[in-house]
Amino acid sequence: MxxxxxxxxxxxxxxxxxxxxxxxxxxxxxxxxxxxxxxxxxxxxxxxxxxxxxxxxxxxxxxxxNCAGVPEETAGPYPGDGSNGVNVLKESGVVRSDITGSFGESAGSTAEGVPLTFTLTVVDAASGCGTPRKGAAVYVWHCDREGGYSLYTEGVADENYLRGVQETDERGRVTFTSVFPGCYTGRWPHIHFEVYGSLRDATGATAITNTSQLALPKDVCETVYATAGYERSVDNLGRLSLESDSVFRDGHDQQLATVRGSVEEGYNATLTIAV
Known part of the structure; x- marks a missing residue:
């Protein structure tokens, strides 16, 4: 000194x-x-x-x-990436940060629910998770508060809300504005995502780097599901746990998001994903 x-x-x-x-x-x-x-x-x-x-x-x-890559998971039956029917990735308007409303020919309807903003930070696993993946792209999608998926579920098949793509910034981040997803029968509350090497790959629906899912914490889910509009989610969540979920039961350390906020002001979720 x-x-x-x-x-x-x-x-x-x-x-x-x-x-x-x-x-x-x-x-x-x-x-x-x-x-x-x-x-x-x-x-x-x-x-x-x-x-x-x-x-x-x-x-x-x-x-x-100690840098564990995000686990590969199923895209499920409602990806909207062309692998199971419709391909929303090639539609004009899919590159966006606010995914609450439908866009393009489906524009007009907006998903309702408790506000949720979530940020994914993409890092390079080969470098020990210390290098952000600038210029990658992330496609996200999730169900609405009643458990339905746009483009597929009866009643919302003509919608394309709660889906969107963004390019990662210099810090490897993408941030989406959405609503808190509901809990449907047999699955823990989650958000799907696909990582692509570039925005061009994403909008061309080619060369997926990783497919995985983000899990939401139980205490936050219980608080959200006590509000109007999420009535169906209460019983569904009560019959599940992360340990019994078909996707997360083999480990969720790299997939459980950190969530802060409130029902009144909305929630913010963050997750770092190594690819």
């Missing part, structure tokens, strides 16, 4: 992480200097530096090993 008004520097004030290398260097110098081997001192210091570098590489390797 450098004192104000003088040039005195106390090495012992720099912390244990600084002290240990200093002591090691001093011990090495004393041992080798006793033999009068100046060249050996340099070699010893080089060896010490090599050990430090090796330790650093090991830490980086451990970091990379």
């Amino acid at each position: 450098r004192r104000h008004g003088d040039d005195e520097v106390h090495e012992h004030d720099r912390g244990l992480s600084y002290d240990l290398p200093v002591l090691a260097r001093r011990r090495m110098i004393r041992l080798l200097a006793g033999a009068g081997a100046g060249a050996a001192v340099g070699a010893g210091l080089a060896a010490l530096a090599g050990c430090t570098a090796e330790g650093t590489s090991s830490s980086a390797a451990d970091s990379a090993a």
Whole structure:
């Protein structure tokens, strides 16, 4: 720590992480200097530096090993990406951040429910999750508060709301404005997503990099489902758990979103996905 008004520097004030290398260097110098081997001192210091570098590489390797890629999951029967009937990805207007309303020829209807904004951050798993995937694209879709999927479910088959695509920014992020999805029979509340290498790939519905799902926390779901419009979700959620869900029961550490907010002001969900 450098004192104000003088040039005195106390090495012992720099912390244990600084002290240990200093002591090691001093011990090495004393041992080798006793033999009068100046060249050996340099070699010893080089060896010490090599050990430090090796330790650093090991830490980086451990970091990379601890970076788990997001699990591959089913797109389900209602993807709307051309793999099961209709392909919404090739429609003008699908690239958008607010997915609450239908667009194009289906424009006019808006999904109702408790507001939900969710942000996905796409990172590179090969680099230890430290590098954002700028310029990738994410396609998301989920059910409405009654459990129906636009384009497929009777009553909303002519709608295309709660679907959209965005390109990741320099921090690897995409943010969508939506409504909180309901809970339908047999599935834990979730949001589907597909990651593409580029926006061009996404709107061309080609070269999917990853397909997975985001899970929503139980306590937030229970709070939301106590509000009007989500009555069907109450019993459905009561019969489920993350551990019994057909998708999340094999592990959901990389898929459970962090959610904050309230029914009155809306909720914000975040999840980092390594691909």
